[in-house]
Amino acid sequence: MQKILITEDDDTIRAALAVILSDNGFEPVFASSCREARERFDGCSLCLLDLMLPDGSGLDVLKEIRQKSSVPVIIISCMDDNGDISRGLDLGADDYITKPFSGQVLVSRIKALQRRLSGFSEEAPEGLTATEQRLYDYFRLNKGRTLTRSQLLAHMWDNKNEFVSDNALSVAVNRIRGKLSGSGRIVTVKGVGYKWED
Numbered sequence: 001m002q003k004i005l006i007t008e009d010d011d012t013i014r015a016a017l018a019v020i021l022s023d024n025g026f027e028p029v030f031a032s033s034c035r036e037a038r039e040r041f042d043g044c045s046l047c048l049l050d051l052m053l054p055d056g057s058g059l060d061v062l063k064e065i066r067q068k069s070s071v072p073v074i075i076i077s078c079m080d081d082n083g084d085i086s087r088g089l090d091l092g093a094d095d096y097i098t099k100p101f102s103g104q105v106l107v108s109r110i111k112a113l114q115r116r117l118s119g120f121s122e123e124a125p126e127g128l129t130a131t132e133q134r135l136y137d138y139f140r141l142n143k144g145r146t147l148t149r150s151q152l153l154a155h156m157w158d159n160k161n162e163f164v165s166d167n168a169l170s171v172a173v174n175r176i177r178g179k180l181s182g183s184g185r186i187v188t189v190k191g192v193g194y195k196w197e198d
Helices: 011-023 034-040 058-068 082-090 103-123 130-141 149-155 166-179
Strands: 003-007 027-031 046-049 073-077 095-098 146-148 185-189 193-197
Touching: 003 011, 003 034, 011 027, 011 103, 027 034, 034 058, 046 058, 046 103, 058 073, 058 082, 058 149, 073 082, 073 103, 082 095, 095 103, 130 149, 130 166, 130 193, 146 149, 149 166, 149 193, 166 185
Parallel strands: 003 027, 003 046, 046 073, 073 095
Antiparallel strands: 146 193, 185 193
16 A cells, blocks of 8 residues: 655644545555654655645755655645745646645546656666666656756765765766667756756
């Protein structure tokens, strides 16, 4: 059963989400603050993230998630200003749903996102190492966006809490390029980083 992290401080909304997700075969994991979200994120396959939390902004949690993981994040917020929505998506959220929302629509969005992401693995070139697969998925998730070398290095944070070297990043990108077979390409953005183009 896939675990979904629900970062939401409203008890009523949290309870409703628990029922909706459980009824659709997901295991909800709850966090009511930024601190709890950081503690409980590992092992979850998707995150539902509120922006207004008692100890800070959900956007800060989103930034930290994107430094180390490509796990899908859907923002659920009462903030419906176009600027707030753009900011969340620009920071790496995969979707943005405003409150109040339909449980049916939420589940449909989750399943659509999972279908899209599962397609990445099915289309992945053969022979990728675990590090190369992670980097490849991250490029695909951010299709068309320029990713700085710093962002990519942060995303490749290893289990020993040591940053992957800048040279190792270049080597990994070149190895992925050598294994691609027409599904897209990694373009170098001079002086900045890289970008995936279909």
